[in-house]
Amino acid sequence: MSTLTPAPPSGDRGSPAVRALLLLLLLGTAADVLAPYVVPLLWAAILAFATYPLLAFLRRFVTRPLLSALLMTVLFLGLVIAPLLSFALPLTQEILTEVAKIRGFLENPQATLPPWVDHLPVIGPRAEGWYQNFRSHTPSLSIFLDKLQSHLLTWGDRLFSIMTDAGKIAVKTLILLLGLFAFYLRGPALWAGIRTLLLRFGGPATERPFNQIAPVTRGVVYGMFFTALSQAALAGIGFGVARVPEALLLTFLLFFLALFPMGAVAVWLPASFTLLAQGRTLAFLLFLVWNAIVVGGIENVIKPLFIGRSSEMPFILILLGVLGGLEAFGIIGLFIGPVILVILQTLWQDAIEPTPMAPHSGEPPKTTQ
Numbered sequence: 001m002s003t004l005t006p007a008p009p010s011g012d013r014g015s016p017a018v019r020a021l022l023l024l025l026l027l028g029t030a031a032d033v034l035a036p037y038v039v040p041l042l043w044a045a046i047l048a049f050a051t052y053p054l055l056a057f058l059r060r061f062v063t064r065p066l067l068s069a070l071l072m073t074v075l076f077l078g079l080v081i082a083p084l085l086s087f088a089l090p091l092t093q094e095i096l097t098e099v100a101k102i103r104g105f106l107e108n109p110q111a112t113l114p115p116w117v118d119h120l121p122v123i124g125p126r127a128e129g130w131y132q133n134f135r136s137h138t139p140s141l142s143i144f145l146d147k148l149q150s151h152l153l154t155w156g157d158r159l160f161s162i163m164t165d166a167g168k169i170a171v172k173t174l175i176l177l178l179g180l181f182a183f184y185l186r187g188p189a190l191w192a193g194i195r196t197l198l199l200r201f202g203g204p205a206t207e208r209p210f211n212q213i214a215p216v217t218r219g220v221v222y223g224m225f226f227t228a229l230s231q232a233a234l235a236g237i238g239f240g241v242a243r244v245p246e247a248l249l250l251t252f253l254l255f256f257l258a259l260f261p262m263g264a265v266a267v268w269l270p271a272s273f274t275l276l277a278q279g280r281t282l283a284f285l286l287f288l289v290w291n292a293i294v295v296g297g298i299e300n301v302i303k304p305l306f307i308g309r310s311s312e313m314p315f316i317l318i319l320l321g322v323l324g325g326l327e328a329f330g331i332i333g334l335f336i337g338p339v340i341l342v343i344l345q346t347l348w349q350d351a352i353e354p355t356p357m358a359p360h361s362g363e364p365p366k367t368t369q
Helices: 016-058 066-106 115-119 125-137 139-166 166-202 206-212 213-243 247-257 265-277 279-297 299-310 315-329 333-352
Strands: none
Touching: 016 066, 016 247, 016 265, 066 115, 115 125, 115 206, 115 265, 166 213, 206 213, 206 265, 206 333, 213 265, 213 279, 213 299, 213 315, 213 333, 247 265, 265 279
């Protein structure tokens, strides 16, 4: 004998409080499930935003959405992920080696400055005496060295844990690629759904801030990428002409560090001292001028060119978004920070300069595909 489940009364939609509680419970559970993979998925969304024009171009020739999304993901894997990993692993090993050398130098009370310091003009012959005197008689220097050693130990341990935790890196890379494929395949439909929900619950006033997200994200990504690429190319020319040791490795390192504020300086400034160590003072000065004016100046041309065109937001505010986002959210904050500030600026402009709106009919707006 079958058991029949009684049907709910006609027109009974249940308690709104119960539905809200169930929704919050589901959202909280989903957040716990997805928490370890939020960062790879955010990276996938940002990269999909930035490269979607390439996908649109590819679909002129490969019309099937599934095949074009798969081909775009494979191209991204081969042209970006694989070279990045093949370069990052040996670079991390080199950094660990240098950190170990510096750590050994700081732990040795009898350590002396490297021999090339003696070749530095003016200060070279006196540098060793100053260093030993400061190390022996200046408490503040001892405190500084202790803190520096502590930071080196911390960063060395972090790099070592990254090197040995290859399993998590592989899983997160896989999640990034799967997320990228999903966004390529279903991104427009997902974006239209988010827009519909925002307009339904937030009203027409949310449409203009929402429309700022895509262009600002692309502008920041393009601006940072092409700035880093230009700085690396120009710095690489300087490394080659000046015959700086390990010029190719330094060029690749500068490209990655140039994605961060003042990252390029962290590469070419220490490299310039190798020229002083070789006694090539004129080459040192020319190398310094080239990097300070040309390599550093190109950033002030390319970033405003891409980022400034993406929105009406002042470049200084976008720069603050980049710096503040990096401080608050890490590397991914480079892109999240400007987007948040652009949305806030748009809401602020709409609040102080209200524009007339059409009467809201209560029906969800129609989205154009």
